[in-house]
Amino acid sequence: MEIFWVLVIPFFGGLIMALFGRQHYAPEINSVVSLCTFVAAAALTVRVISDGSFTAWNEQFFVDALNVFLVALTAFVGFTTSLFSRPYMLIEQHHGKLTANMLRLYYSMYQLFSFTMLLALLTNNMGILWVAMEAATLTTVLLVSLYRTPSSLEAAWKYFILCGVGIAQALFGTILLYFAAEKLLGAGGTALLWTHLNGVKTQLEPTVLSLAFVFLLVGYGTKVGLAPLHNWLPDAHAEGPTPVSAVLSGLLLNVALYAVVRSKVLVDGALGSHLAGNLMMGFGLLSVVMAAFFLSRQKDVKRMFAYSSIEHMGLMTFAFGMGGPVATFAGLLHMTVHSLTKSAIFFAVGHAAQKSGTQLMEHIRGLIKTSPTVGWGLALGTLAILGMPPFGVFTSEFLILTTAMHSYPWTMPLLLTALGVAFAAIFGRMQLMVFGDTTNKRLPHPPALIPVFVHLLLVLMLGLYIPPYLADWYRQAAALIG
Amino acid sequence: MGIPITGQIINMCAALLLLIAFAMLSQRRILSLINLFSLQGLILAISTSVVAYSSQQQHLYYSAALTLLLKAIVLPMILHRLIRKLNIKWDVETMFNIPTIMLVGLALVVFAFNLAAPISQMAATITRSTLGIAMASVLLSFLMMITRSKAVPQVVGFLAMENGLFFAATSATYGMPMVVELGIALDVLVGMFILGIFFFQIRTAFDSLDLKHMEKLKEE
Numbered sequence: 001m002e003i004f005w006v007l008v009i010p011f012f013g014g015l016i017m018a019l020f021g022r023q024h025y026a027p028e029i030n031s032v033v034s035l036c037t038f039v040a041a042a043a044l045t046v047r048v049i050s051d052g053s054f055t056a057w058n059e060q061f062f063v064d065a066l067n068v069f070l071v072a073l074t075a076f077v078g079f080t081t082s083l084f085s086r087p088y089m090l091i092e093q094h095h096g097k098l099t100a101n102m103l104r105l106y107y108s109m110y111q112l113f114s115f116t117m118l119l120a121l122l123t124n125n126m127g128i129l130w131v132a133m134e135a136a137t138l139t140t141v142l143l144v145s146l147y148r149t150p151s152s153l154e155a156a157w158k159y160f161i162l163c164g165v166g167i168a169q170a171l172f173g174t175i176l177l178y179f180a181a182e183k184l185l186g187a188g189g190t191a192l193l194w195t196h197l198n199g200v201k202t203q204l205e206p207t208v209l210s211l212a213f214v215f216l217l218v219g220y221g222t223k224v225g226l227a228p229l230h231n232w233l234p235d236a237h238a239e240g241p242t243p244v245s246a247v248l249s250g251l252l253l254n255v256a257l258y259a260v261v262r263s264k265v266l267v268d269g270a271l272g273s274h275l276a277g278n279l280m281m282g283f284g285l286l287s288v289v290m291a292a293f294f295l296s297r298q299k300d301v302k303r304m305f306a307y308s309s310i311e312h313m314g315l316m317t318f319a320f321g322m323g324g325p326v327a328t329f330a331g332l333l334h335m336t337v338h339s340l341t342k343s344a345i346f347f348a349v350g351h352a353a354q355k356s357g358t359q360l361m362e363h364i365r366g367l368i369k370t371s372p373t374v375g376w377g378l379a380l381g382t383l384a385i386l387g388m389p390p391f392g393v394f395t396s397e398f399l400i401l402t403t404a405m406h407s408y409p410w411t412m413p414l415l416l417t418a419l420g421v422a423f424a425a426i427f428g429r430m431q432l433m434v435f436g437d438t439t440n441k442r443l444p445h446p447p448a449l450i451p452v453f454v455h456l457l458l459v460l461m462l463g464l465y466i467p468p469y470l471a472d473w474y475r476q477a478a479a480l481i482g
Numbered sequence: 483m484g485i486p487i488t489g490q491i492i493n494m495c496a497a498l499l500l501l502i503a504f505a506m507l508s509q510r511r512i513l514s515l516i517n518l519f520s521l522q523g524l525i526l527a528i529s530t531s532v533v534a535y536s537s538q539q540q541h542l543y544y545s546a547a548l549t550l551l552l553k554a555i556v557l558p559m560i561l562h563r564l565i566r567k568l569n570i571k572w573d574v575e576t577m578f579n580i581p582t583i584m585l586v587g588l589a590l591v592v593f594a595f596n597l598a599a600p601i602s603q604m605a606a607t608i609t610r611s612t613l614g615i616a617m618a619s620v621l622l623s624f625l626m627m628i629t630r631s632k633a634v635p636q637v638v639g640f641l642a643m644e645n646g647l648f649f650a651a652t653s654a655t656y657g658m659p660m661v662v663e664l665g666i667a668l669d670v671l672v673g674m675f676i677l678g679i680f681f682f683q684i685r686t687a688f689d690s691l692d693l694k695h696m697e698k699l700k701e702e
Contacts, residue, residue, distance in 0.1 A: 128661065130662075131665030134669045138676055141676055157633070165640070172620065175647065187656060208604065297701070
């Protein structure tokens with residue numbers, strides 16, 4: 001029943017916003033709908049904690065420790081982003097960048113995007129997972145091009161075509177998976193259900209499954225933003241409105257990685273070898289290194305943090321690729337802290353860019369003087385994402401690095417260099433943006449920065465103390481992934 | 483032992499699909515491209531219904547009907563409307579080195595058959611020999627998307643790729659479960675509408691649908 005509410009609320013939210021999105025109370029409704037989704041997700045989480053995993057509606061939906069934690073995270077970040085976007089979008093409208101119609105489109109698509117994310121997480125059907133991922137692209141394409149500027153249109157086109165082609169590969173992978181499964185489970189409804197596939201995974205045809213995994217990894221990997229398929233990501237993040245950048249980085253990338261991880265579980269069972277893990281490690285490592293070097297050359301602040309997202313997604317993919325209880329635990333923790341920290345950073349960056357009237361870092365100066373909360377939010381968020389203790393990112397990166405040092409020592413020079421380069425690049429620029437002199441004026445609407453500090457506090461908490469039930473939860477999920 | 487008549491019809495359809503894929507690769511007129519796409523949808527629907535008849539799979543009749551409706555009628559209609567409204571009905575794209583593209587296409591077909599060979603060995607379906615062709619048409623549409631510089635042909639390439647994938651699904655496994663197929667069809671249809679909106683946005687911003695104007699965002 002909770003699953004029903006988690007999915008129905010954002011879906012009808014999208015329809016309601018399409019009707020009332022032009023009204024002056026639309027941002028409030030948007031936040032209320034997201035809050036309801038979050039409450040439903042929390043109820044679902046409570047139920048899974050007490051009852052364990054279960055399936056619903058002829059097994060079409062499935063909840064276990066792995067996806068319920070992502071559902072809770074998605075609903076939470078979805079809610080805080082809706083709080084942030086209220087003043088942000090008003091300021092954009094005040095600056096004349098958006099019209100009431102564009103806002104209606106934004107609110108409606110925002111809710112539908114949440115719906116597709118939650119559907120992708122909750123479905124038990126690998127085919128519906130694909131459909132939901134494609135729908136997630138479709139709902140965000142028009143958001144990336146919301147400003148209708150030439151560069152935002154270019155970014156959206158690139159996003160559509162690259163992700164469309166990428167996800168078509170994943171469809172082929174899904175067809176191959178179905179082909180292998182159909183022999184064991186029979187044609188029709190059940191052969192793509194993950195729970196059934198998981199039951200027979202050791203008997204699935206290894207050659208077909210390894211080929212299927214390559215297609216699935218390349219397909220969903222495009223959406224994760226793994227190098228060399230990442231080209232759409234910095235453009236879409238930099239040109240779209242900031243709340244969209246926040247949910248793309250914080251949620252969409254996670255959900256795409258979730259799809260890869262779900263496929264990996266099946267392939268590992270069928271192959272009994274480490275092929276899937278090795279492929280993921282390779283793509284992950286390449287992304288970390290490449291993103292770090294591109295990152296140090298950026299001028300646009302949102303582009304820089306977009307590359308930082310590629311870096312962190314690479315690190316997670318690498319961790320899941322290594323496998324084993326510690327690395328997988330760290331990967332899951334990193335998913336959580338990265339999505340909280342990165343969305344917090346985008347909230348702060350969004351207001352910083354509005355204040356300065358540009359996203360170019362050389363023109364963003366002295367945030368701490370004119371609006372201390374934005375300045376502190378950006379400074380602390382940057383420290384957190386760079387893996388400074390005592391924030392949670394430190395814990396997860398530390399666990400990933402120590403596991404890698406133990407099992408794959410040759411990756412150390414690459415990983416440490418990349419992290420070092422990223423640190424130097426981001427830290428230096430953050431200092432100039434936060435401190436320094438400025439002549440900028442105040443914003444016409446007070447920014448909502450509570451989400452920034454709530455996210456950062458959570459990340460801080462995860463760095464200092466992981467509550468036992470949460471740790472237990474991660475461990476269960478890690479055991480599922482293996 | 484010969485191949486049953488239904489099998490022969492399916493093989494014939496597969497061959498036609500491959501031919502159409504090549505024709506699309508070299509077709510420069512936007513209008514003819516859309517007609518080719520519509521023809522591809524029609525042949526896909528015919529071959530799916532023949533597969534349905536020969537394998538007695540009820541649900542394949544539905545997906546054949548869905549294909550006919552969506553890919554041979556609705557999508558081409560939307561595309562025709564779009565090019566009429568955008569006033570690019572008689573546009574001819576300048577393309578160089580068509581012979582080279584065709585040669586690359588040939589190489590892709592050989593590659594696709596090699597890739598598909600081990601899988602079609604395992605398949606028990608009547609259509610298994612056509613899996614190579616399905617993969618080839620996916621790859622050829624991909625090549626088409628790379629070589630085109632205008633927005634509408636790129637999108638036709640994208641839709642043709644989806645057709646190829648659909649053909650792969652019918653030839654390897656007698657089609658995906660119905661709920662998945664409906665989901666995919668919905669995605670394609672919604673995607674088409676969004677692209678339609680998008681074309682107008684691009685046209686307003688750039689005064690043309692030539693993607694050469696859209697190469698500003700890159701790493702220097």
